[in-house]
Amino acid sequence: MKKTLDLKKSVYELIQEYPEVVQILSSVGFSEVENKVAQHTVAKVMTIPQGAAIKHIALGHVIRAFRKAGFAIEGREEVGFAGPEVAKNREERKAELKKMLLQLHDGIPLEQVRQAFIRSFSHVEAAEIMAAEQELIQEGTPIEEVQKLCDLHSALFHDAAGQRVQNPEEVEQMLRNAYEETGHPLRTFKRENDVLRQAIVAVKEDLAKGTDAGASLGKMADLAIHYAKKGDLLYPLLAQKYGVTGPSKVMWTVDDEIRRDVRLLQRREFHEEIWREEVKTLVQRAEEMIYKEEHILFPICVRTFTQADWVQIYKDGEDYDPAFSLPAEVWAAATAGKAAVLPEGWEDGKIVMPGGSFTVRQLTAVLNTMPVEITFVDEEDVNRFFNEGPKVFKRPMAAIGRDVYSCHPPKIEAMVRMIISEFKAGRRDKVERWAERKGKPLFVTYFAVRDRDGKYLGTLETVQDMQFAKDHFAGRS
Incomplete structure (x- = not known):
């Protein structure tokens, strides 16, 4: 057969x-x-x-x-497109994109090239456009040139005929499911976009009425958080794990430009006509980026990432400030896994921790590189670790394994006992004090070290020479 x-x-x-x-x-x-x-x-x-x-x-x-x-x-050369005048296969599609880049480079008006883009790509799936761009990058096309294709993507947003970058129905359904699932990272990104849209509308209304748009522009500032999460949580995962480098090399740069322009325009003291024109351009780019996210980036993510990827994105996302003051939502699918044992132990010659892994050599070097003296005393009040290097407060290695109180004179021992007892009782988590040795200002901090469940594991002392800060501020004055 x-x-x-x-x-x-x-x-x-x-x-x-x-x-x-x-x-x-x-x-x-x-x-x-x-x-x-x-x-x-x-x-x-x-x-x-x-x-x-x-x-x-x-x-x-x-x-x-x-x-x-x-x-x-x-089916190698057969792809369904809008009409007879569009590219029929991947090579023709890539050639068409190159042609459009050359036209933009030669000064052909953007709007004219937009129309050609609509004819050739209005019925092409988002992933196909991104794949073609990625091939151009791999062939050596300068990133700055490929970035111009973002302006062509926006042609589909502005097209009056309502043509759109298409995604398969299965992908659209996956997106709808994610948007409807409370706490899902894509739902969070979508909620943030919805608020950003409202802020953009407010800026546009101010510009149209001729009123000052400064306050409305300020409401867009949190797009910096939204873009930071994209840059940290989505782009690198697509590029490093799945080989989809287009977003990280093209969209990421546009994100940075928009974020920069919001910041600079907010700082501008005088809101004259040129400022208004720059704001108008800015909000158009921000609006177009929303479209690119929801019709190109998010579909690629939802079809590519695994459930485990999304859970990690959710957990990492908890470290960011809420964008646009939106209350955080709990994602049941992720919190259900919080009881799972976090990785820790010894594996393949490395110390494995929830945040990553080190060889002993690497960890030793990292601790010795930190510009602080470190002492760790365990829950039984025994000295367990000093980092190496010159110290203001000398720490002989012979003290390792000894009772911490035996290492201090009586007048200091009382203070050490008081601090540790406060930590053990849960009444305090940190004690700070300033000291001076040989004319140098020192900042000494004692931290209660606790595990994720709040159980006391010991006390960490850090000593930092603050002469650099003193010199810095003395120089400024």
């Missing part, structure tokens, strides 16, 4: 039709396809050509593997 591999079908459909597809794809670099969860999520909305572009795997290499396994290939 003839086996036919239709490249227009999703990976999921191909697996259902030919189970051996899993092993063939895994053998050429798609190891994720062996994961049953991936087969029933990402694989349902991903074709082999799309996956090859994202993973930086030559499609020809994949096709050869299937042909070797006895498959005939169909």
Whole structure:
């Protein structure tokens, strides 16, 4: 029986039709396809050509593997587009984007190039546009040039005919589900965008009425938090784990420009006509970025990230200030896993901790590099650790393993006992004091060290030479 591999079908459909597809794809670099969860999520909305572009795997290499396994290939050059005048396959599509970049470089008006972009790409899936851009980057096209394509993306936002970058219905449903799930990171990003839209409308209304837009512009300031989360939580994960580098190399730079312009325009004292024009341009770019997020970035994320990825994004997102004063939502799917044991211990010659891992050599060097003297006393009041290097308060290594109180003269011992007893009782978490030795100002801090459940583990003392700060401020005065 003839086996036919239709490249227009999703990976999921191909697996259902030919189970051996899993092993063939895994053998050429798609190891994720062996994961049953991936087969029933990402694989349902991903074709082999799309996956090859994202993973930086030559499609020809994949096709050869299937042909070797006895498959005939169909659908390689067939893609459904808006009309007869648009690009028909990936190579034509990439060539069309290059042509548009050259037109912009040669001074062809942006609006004229926009219309060509709409004709060629209005019915193309978002991931396809991003993949084509990514290939341009890989071929050496300057990032600054590829950034101009962001302006072409916005053509689909402004098009009066209502044409849009398309996403498969499965992806649209995945987005709707995420937006409706209380606490899901994409829902949080969407809520922030909704508030930002309102702020943009307020700025536009002020500009239209000729009133000062300074206060309204101030309400957009928290987009800096929104963009920071994108830059820290989404772009690197797409690029490093999944090989989707387009957003991190193109959209990220635009984010920084918008954030910078908000800050600079807020600082401007006089709101003359040129300021108003700059604000008008700014809000247009911010509005377009909302569209790019919701129709290009978020669909790529929702079709690519695993549930474990989203849980980690949620947990990391808790470290950021709320954007636009939106109350934080609890995501049940993530909090249900909080009882799980966090990684810690010894593995492959490394000390494994919840925040990462060190070799002993690395950890020792890090602790010795810190510009503070460190002493750790455990819960039984025994000296357990000093970092190395010159010290104002000498700490002989012979003191390791000794009772901490035996290392202090009587008048200091009483203070040490008082501090530690306060820590153990939970009445205090930190004690600070200033001291001076050999004319140098020292800042000494005692910290109660507790685990995640609040259990007392010991006391940490840090001593920092503050002469650098004294010199700095003396110089300024």
